[in-house]
Amino acid sequence: MQASEEKLKPMEEKEFGGAAAMDVEASANSAEGESSGSVVDPKTRAEAIKKNGNDKFKQGYYRQAVSLFTEAIAMYDKEKTFFTNRASAYMKLQNYKEAAKDCEKAAEIDKKFAKAYQRGSSCYCQLGEFEKAEKFLKFGNKANPYDLKIRSEMTKLRSLKKRQTELKEALSQKKYNKAMLIIPYLEKPVSRHLGTALLILRTYIEVKKYQAAVKLASEWYKLDSSNVELIHLRGRAYYHSGNSGLAKRHFQSVLRKAPDFRESQEMFRMIKRMERSKAKGTSDFKEGKYDKAIESYTEALSCDPDNKTFNIAVYSNRAAAYMKLQKFEDAIEDLNTVLEEQPKNLKVLLRRATCHSRLKNHDGAVRDLEIASKLDRGNRDIRMRLREATIARKKAARKDYYKILGVTEGVDPRALKKAYRKKALKWHPDKNSNGTEEEKKIAEEKFKDITEAYEVLSDERKRARYDAGDDLESMGGHGHGGMHGAELFAQMFGGGGFGGGGGGFEFRF
Numbered sequence: 138m139q140a141s142e143e144k145l146k147p148m149e150e151k152e153f154g155g156a157a158a159m160d161v162e163a164s165a166n167s168a169e170g171e172s173s174g175s176v177v178d179p180k181t182r183a184e185a186i187k188k189n190g191n192d193k194f195k196q197g198y199y200r201q202a203v204s205l206f207t208e209a210i211a212m213y214d215k216e217k218t219f220f221t222n223r224a225s226a227y228m229k230l231q232n233y234k235e236a237a238k239d240c241e242k243a244a245e246i247d248k249k250f251a252k253a254y255q256r257g258s259s260c261y262c263q264l265g266e267f268e269k270a271e272k273f274l275k276f277g278n279k280a281n282p283y284d285l286k287i288r289s290e291m292t293k294l295r296s297l298k299k300r301q302t303e304l305k306e307a308l309s310q311k312k313y314n315k316a317m318l319i320i321p322y323l324e325k326p327v328s329r330h331l332g333t334a335l336l337i338l339r340t341y342i343e344v345k346k347y348q349a350a351v352k353l354a355s356e357w358y359k360l361d362s363s364n365v366e367l368i369h370l371r372g373r374a375y376y377h378s379g380n381s382g383l384a385k386r387h388f389q390s391v392l393r394k395a396p397d398f399r400e401s402q403e404m405f406r407m408i409k410r411m412e413r414s415k416a417k418g419t420s421d422f423k424e425g426k427y428d429k430a431i432e433s434y435t436e437a438l439s440c441d442p443d444n445k446t447f448n449i450a451v452y453s454n455r456a457a458a459y460m461k462l463q464k465f466e467d468a469i470e471d472l473n474t475v476l477e478e479q480p481k482n483l484k485v486l487l488r489r490a491t492c493h494s495r496l497k498n499h500d501g502a503v504r505d506l507e508i509a510s511k512l513d514r515g516n517r518d519i520r521m522r523l524r525e526a527t528i529a530r531k532k533a534a535r536k537d538y539y540k541i542l543g544v545t546e547g548v549d550p551r552a553l554k555k556a557y558r559k560k561a562l563k564w565h566p567d568k569n570s571n572g573t574e575e576e577k578k579i580a581e582e583k584f585k586d587i588t589e590a591y592e593v594l595s596d597e598r599k600r601a602r603y604d605a606g607d608d609l610e611s612m613g614g615h616g617h618g619g620m621h622g623a624e625l626f627a628q629m630f631g632g633g634g635f636g637g638g639g640g641g642f643e644f645r646f
Contacts, residue, residue: 265330379446499530
């Protein structure tokens, strides 16, 4: 029978874990005690349960550890370490209130137990209850006047109180960068004090650490969903993170609980004004009222210049309205603002490329389209636009023959000849031979460009190549057999120049 019991014990331990094993051990001890005529005292049995609690604590099973320590205390409540061990488990669970109570109880059992004062003080500090921490430490210091650990805790406590006062002063003086330097000294040692958390939240929002603010506010909201200041700050964090809808619901919640909460009133009204102005601008745009749309979008932007997430969308919309009115420079200014925050916004890059092209800023257009092409490599339309912009840039780098002759690209041969004759008569060197040296030089250059322009544009093949963006050098000379300016002029006007103006002037290039 004894051998059978020995086989059963390890099987039960494996199946049921430490608590079951302890029960088996207690049963075995009980049976052994009955057979020997002795009874195992409660303290010994409680120590065995405490040992199991310690094992669970080491394994990270803190709730199970609390349960075992509680069982041990119920069995024997005169052992100080039972309470401090349970306090440690409670601290791991961030239940500092119960942990502090256990430390107080341990100190009652043994007034000289320094560990109880250390842990208890730490728990009160986590809760922001500095007065209780100070009172507890003073009691411990009186019982242990030479204990250096208790004195060290008193020094830490004074430092925390000082830091919290400094944080309040920094916020009241709007010295937010200074406040950020203080926060690391408080956020871990005072992690369960709502007042301190609210100070930290306000600091995060003021220094634009919105994601950190959302995270902290959400953690506290799980613990206390009724505090109106917390709800308000959480709303502000969501607002600045770009979620105006959720922010507005938070402010509404605050105003239901506290109708006179001024900060939430102001935020709620501002969001409504922003949304209304943006919606009006969108409506005007769809109706083709682009001037009105710009006014509405501008009003929306004026509501809160710091709300980048909301304003980016409005800037993009206003740029579209500017483009409809051919105000490309204004549009580019708005699009630049968007791209500063969203450099990979494909839609905005393409819009800005269009503006650059319309303003003949071909370098800018090519640059934007190259970026867009890399962002969307499979997009044929973007590749085609990039080729067109590259050709346009190439054309812009050459002389604009159409502009030189004062004609448009679709000009017919008769109008082209008429334009040439008019320009050539005006700038023929013989006609300008009585001017200053500088004026004669300008006339010569002008006449040269006019001749060159006509020779290319009057040749159908070379004009087509010019329109396609080919380099002049690749054309292998100009039309009319490489005729120089005087010969072309003579051919067109039936003579060789202007009489009495230097006669027989010959101009080659």
